[in-house]
Amino acid sequence: MGPSGAVRSVRARYLVYFQYLGTGFNGVAAVRGSQRAIGVQNYLEEAAERLNSVEPVRFTISSRTDAGVHALSNTAHLDVQRRPGQPPFSPEVVAQALNTHLRHPAIRVLQVFRVPSDFHARHAATSRTYLYRLATGCPGPDQLPVFERNLCWALRTDCLDVPAMQEAAQHLLGTHDFSAFQSAGSPAASPVRTLRRASVSPGPTSPFVLPQENRKLHFWTLEFESQSFLYRQVRRMTAVLVAVGLGVLTPTQVRVILESQDPLGKYQAHPAPAHGLFLKSVLYGGLRDLDPASC
Structure with missing residues (x-):
């Protein structure tokens, strides 16, 4: 709590495991500003809007895949910042919310973990x-x-x-x-x-x-x-x-x-x-x- 007594909002970082059938997607990466091509990331970020983060949620993908390539398990990290006074979501709530609001049947969130704020899904992969x-x-x-x-x-x-x-x-x-x-x-x-x-x-x-x-x-x-x-x-x-x-x-x-x-x-x-x-x-x-x- 700061000098003014205001409660600060907390940004939580999560590691998301997800899978997809790549047929029909323009790859995993989001396609910005195009109505014809779309990536898996577009649907994931659309579903993440329902988490009502103070800042828009962006997925940082660990492994980029081309159009038509599938994933049994890909990963990404994302940050969710709730409003002041609201505790971070549990990983289970994030996973359930993403799956509930995903609008494409060929994508599925497998599991979510809470990770440190400096964790990077791409750079940390071994x-x-x-x-x-x-x-x-x-x-x-x-x-x-x-x-x-x-x-x-x-x-x-x-x-x-x-x-x-x-x-x-x-x-x-x-x-x-x-x-x-x-x-x-x-x-x-x-x-x-x-x-x-x-x-x-x-x-x-x-x-x-x-x-x-x-x-x-x-x-x-x-x-x-x-x-x-x-x-x-x-x-x-x-x-x-x-x-x-x-x-x-x-x-x-x-x-x-x-x-x-x-x-x-x-x-x-x-x-x-x-x-x-x-x-x-x-x-x-x-x-x-x-x-x-x-x-």
């Missing part, structure tokens, strides 16, 4: 994991079950050389200049990143595949973990690993592409489609992280 889904044994995207469309990349092949892809992925591990896998328009000051994990494995069987299709239609999962990624790095790495799986490239050629630092090369210049990519998790040291699979 790990990000992306997964990419592939489908083989399908003549084309129009032959996929309708429930799987826009959720995987349907390759026009019956098989992939998965051991070769796994071998190629090992060449990407570690700290490197990933310029060859960076698309133009990246805001990153440095192209050096440390890839901690890169895996290629059979994906779970889709419950939407009919028995008569089950014999030939198979799903595969690629996972990549790093503290941060360059713009479209995961989709470019996926495209190159798929080229290895199709026998177009050898595993050792992936290392040559990496060392070339050439973003305009034939195989890395064409990223894998956005609709097969999912942001799986964003982790923070010292905070209890949410497992999306538990919700």
